[in-house]
Amino acid sequence: MTARPDSPFLAACRSEPHDVTPVWFMRQAGRSLPEYREVRGEGSINDAIANPDLATEITLQPIRRYGVDAAILYSDIVTPAHAIGFGLDVVPGVGPVVEKPFSSSDDLRRLRPLDPEADTPYVLETIDNLVAELDIPLIGFAGAPFTVASYLVEGRPSRTYHRTKTMMKATPDLWFALTDRLADLAIASLESQVAHGAEAIQLFDSWAGALSVADYERYAMPASAKVLDAIGAAGVPRIHFGVGTGELLGSMAAAGADVVGVDWRIPLDVARTRVPADRALQGNLDPAILGAPWEVVRDEVDAVLNANAGHPGHIFNLGHGVPPDTDPTVLERVVERVHAHRTTPAGAS
Amino acid sequence: MTARPDSPFLAACRSEPHDVTPVWFMRQAGRSLPEYREVRGEGSINDAIANPDLATEITLQPIRRYGVDAAILYSDIVTPAHAIGFGLDVVPGVGPVVEKPFSSSDDLRRLRPLDPEADTPYVLETIDNLVAELDIPLIGFAGAPFTVASYLVEGRPSRTYHRTKTMMKATPDLWFALTDRLADLAIASLESQVAHGAEAIQLFDSWAGALSVADYERYAMPASAKVLDAIGAAGVPRIHFGVGTGELLGSMAAAGADVVGVDWRIPLDVARTRVPADRALQGNLDPAILGAPWEVVRDEVDAVLNANAGHPGHIFNLGHGVPPDTDPTVLERVVERVHAHRTTPAGAS
Numbered sequence: 001m002t003a004r005p006d007s008p009f010l011a012a013c014r015s016e017p018h019d020v021t022p023v024w025f026m027r028q029a030g031r032s033l034p035e036y037r038e039v040r041g042e043g044s045i046n047d048a049i050a051n052p053d054l055a056t057e058i059t060l061q062p063i064r065r066y067g068v069d070a071a072i073l074y075s076d077i078v079t080p081a082h083a084i085g086f087g088l089d090v091v092p093g094v095g096p097v098v099e100k101p102f103s104s105s106d107d108l109r110r111l112r113p114l115d116p117e118a119d120t121p122y123v124l125e126t127i128d129n130l131v132a133e134l135d136i137p138l139i140g141f142a143g144a145p146f147t148v149a150s151y152l153v154e155g156r157p158s159r160t161y162h163r164t165k166t167m168m169k170a171t172p173d174l175w176f177a178l179t180d181r182l183a184d185l186a187i188a189s190l191e192s193q194v195a196h197g198a199e200a201i202q203l204f205d206s207w208a209g210a211l212s213v214a215d216y217e218r219y220a221m222p223a224s225a226k227v228l229d230a231i232g233a234a235g236v237p238r239i240h241f242g243v244g245t246g247e248l249l250g251s252m253a254a255a256g257a258d259v260v261g262v263d264w265r266i267p268l269d270v271a272r273t274r275v276p277a278d279r280a281l282q283g284n285l286d287p288a289i290l291g292a293p294w295e296v297v298r299d300e301v302d303a304v305l306n307a308n309a310g311h312p313g314h315i316f317n318l319g320h321g322v323p324p325d326t327d328p329t330v331l332e333r334v335v336e337r338v339h340a341h342r343t344t345p346a347g348a349s
Numbered sequence: 350m351t352a353r354p355d356s357p358f359l360a361a362c363r364s365e366p367h368d369v370t371p372v373w374f375m376r377q378a379g380r381s382l383p384e385y386r387e388v389r390g391e392g393s394i395n396d397a398i399a400n401p402d403l404a405t406e407i408t409l410q411p412i413r414r415y416g417v418d419a420a421i422l423y424s425d426i427v428t429p430a431h432a433i434g435f436g437l438d439v440v441p442g443v444g445p446v447v448e449k450p451f452s453s454s455d456d457l458r459r460l461r462p463l464d465p466e467a468d469t470p471y472v473l474e475t476i477d478n479l480v481a482e483l484d485i486p487l488i489g490f491a492g493a494p495f496t497v498a499s500y501l502v503e504g505r506p507s508r509t510y511h512r513t514k515t516m517m518k519a520t521p522d523l524w525f526a527l528t529d530r531l532a533d534l535a536i537a538s539l540e541s542q543v544a545h546g547a548e549a550i551q552l553f554d555s556w557a558g559a560l561s562v563a564d565y566e567r568y569a570m571p572a573s574a575k576v577l578d579a580i581g582a583a584g585v586p587r588i589h590f591g592v593g594t595g596e597l598l599g600s601m602a603a604a605g606a607d608v609v610g611v612d613w614r615i616p617l618d619v620a621r622t623r624v625p626a627d628r629a630l631q632g633n634l635d636p637a638i639l640g641a642p643w644e645v646v647r648d649e650v651d652a653v654l655n656a657n658a659g660h661p662g663h664i665f666n667l668g669h670g671v672p673p674d675t676d677p678t679v680l681e682r683v684v685e686r687v688h689a690h691r692t693t694p695a696g697a698s
Contacts (some may be wrong), residue, residue, distance in 0.1 A: 159508075160636070160637050160672065161637055162637045162638075162640055162672060163640075164637075165635065165637040165638050165641075166637070166638060166640050166641040166645075169638055169641050169645045169649075170641040170642050170645050209593075209614075210614075210637075211614070212613055212614050212615065212616065212635075213615070214616070244558075244593055246595065246596055247595055247614060247615060264561055265558075265559075265560070265561050265596060266561065266562070266596060267561065267563070286514065286561075287509070288509050288510055288511045288513075288514040288515070288559075289511075289514050289515060289518055291511055291512075291515050292514075292515040292518050292519040293519050296515075296518045296519050300518075323509065323511060325511075
């Protein structure tokens with residue numbers, strides 16, 4: 001049993017029996033909420049993250065509105081790299097943009113260890129605030145080394161990862177040194193988040209789906225496994241997420257995940273055949289259909305729940321983040337629908 | 350046997366024994382070639398396509414340089430929709446952009462049937478020129494209805510296909526009417542290309558990988574199957590291509606393909622298990638590594654050839670188009686390497 005027997009989210013993370021399917025949404029805090037747009041102002045996302053009162057409020061907004069089963073810290077996967085002065089910004093409508101991309105062993109010096117209490121005190125203060133307020137678990141998170149490396153190496157979001165893939169194959173020693181540093185950065189950040197009260201963590205390897213299984217296992221998995229192993233020792237459930245990772249689900253589970261994220265490309269019953277039976281799945285409503293009439297959305301929600309077929313290890317979520325133009329009332333109805341669905345836990349009497 | 354016993358490309362399309370692995374590259378004609386940049390000028394791609402002398406020259410440039418085993422017509426998947434006046438342009442660095450996106454049944458009127466001799470005479474003149482010049486097969490092509498529809502509905506390239514997916518699920522009658530018109534457009538275009546001498550065709554469903562298998566089979570496959578069935582009657586091999594379609598390979602074969610395109614995410618031996626044994630595969634070098642040192646590229650080329658394990662139905666290609674910044678000398682060496690590899694045709698003595 002978990003330390004918090006009243007949390008269906010934590011029970012589902014452990015594939016333990018519980019009554020209601022837990023649900024939260026990636027990017028549940030953010031641009032889709034009018035109350036977010038009201039408080040957010042014009043500053044950069046880094047400024048908002050560095051303001052604990054604001055970050056606390058933004059994290060709480062979707063909890064108040066939706067009644068989801070977990071909160072996720074308002075932060076960014078590049079926050080630790082930003083905090084140690086790597087020189088990057090998150091540009092609205094673009095994503096992380098790096099002033100001077102990582103290209104040689106000289107750049108390793110720009111990746112010093114993270115001291116969370118000194119470098120990201122605002123993150124920890126936000127977590128302290130949240131833990132005092134919340135009666136549901138807070139999810140902490142970090143970017144997986146491959147995905148963060150892709151931003152540092154490409155200098156901006158990419159669809160092709162030319163430089164990243166070239167670096168990993170042409171100069172593997174440099175690549176492994178880079179991803180090992182990024183693993184240490186993620187570990188330091190996640191450990192501090194857990195120490196301050198995060199009750200689960202999600203490792204975002206959002207772009208791992210650009211890799212073949214062989215390349216994933218050789219170039220991305222070792223550093224992610226290092227992170228997940230370290231956090232496993234902290235005793236909180238570990239969610240491992242990426243987009244377009246159908247072929248990688250088994251490897252992503254083997255990297256050390258209690259919960260594997262699944263996007264909409266494969267149904268949960270198929271995903272289930274690709275991970276060990278004791279792992280939970282998180283997903284997998286296609287965010288692209290949230291703008292459709294409710295009947296369409298409802299049927300898709302039901303299809304996700306039915307594909308799960310009562311396995312206790314299911315956390316309902318989207319296959320990717322909430323689109324900025326989503327009508328929040330649709331997500332309210334999704335939460336209602338998921339919560340109205342009774343689970344039939346395997347092995348429950 | 351094929352009508353052209355000297356073509357390893359056509360033999361491989363039919364999974365018939367032949368001595369050398371054929372190779373061509375998607376986007377082999379285009380921005381990566383200095384001779385292309387020299388002749389191309391500043392006009393829009395639609396202008397270049399509408400100029401048969403220029404389009405002929407551009408198509409021939411990679412044949413002269415690389416010694417590939419097939420030519421592919423210099424054209425665009427939105428050329429038929431452009432030719433009937435739907436109102437779209439191909440914006441450099443962006444892709445197809447539609448002035449007034451397709452959004453309701455009123456817009457069906459904007460998709461009148463294509464009369465290739467009247468609407469795209471320049472395409473047919475280019476093919477006439479090419480057939481007179483070439484001693485290798487010319488590949489004609491069209492966009493698959495789903496992928497073309499995604500441009501018409503979104504109005505521009507998308508990563509999420511919100512409007513497209515909403516239309517297919519919220520107003521399936523409209524969606525099927527749209528994709529049926531686009532199937533007719535593709536059929537008319539492809540039949541005219543074959544009548545003028547194209548010896549194979551490729552149906553580009555580049556973005557089908559955004560769909561689950563269930564959605565693909567319900568919303569995309571019927572219109573693609575209509576196209577492939579019609580062209581099957583014309584007697585030329587049909588290549589069916591998309592990116593990120595590992596889960597869809599069986600369905601894309603079943604839609605009526607002689608050759609199924611495979612991107613780099615799964616090795617050919619795995620892809621082979623997902624399509625019937627009599628289908629050929631095309632692929633699957635990752636274009637992202639073409640900028641790496643030759644030893645890296647060479648090992649990746651060898652890995653592709655080895656994963657094919659001597660099946661006669663293999664056409665070497667990239668998993669997606671040639672990146673614009675590719676050094677053409679690397680592609681020259683790739684062709685040499687592929688041609689130096691001896692096939693061991695199954696069943697050959």
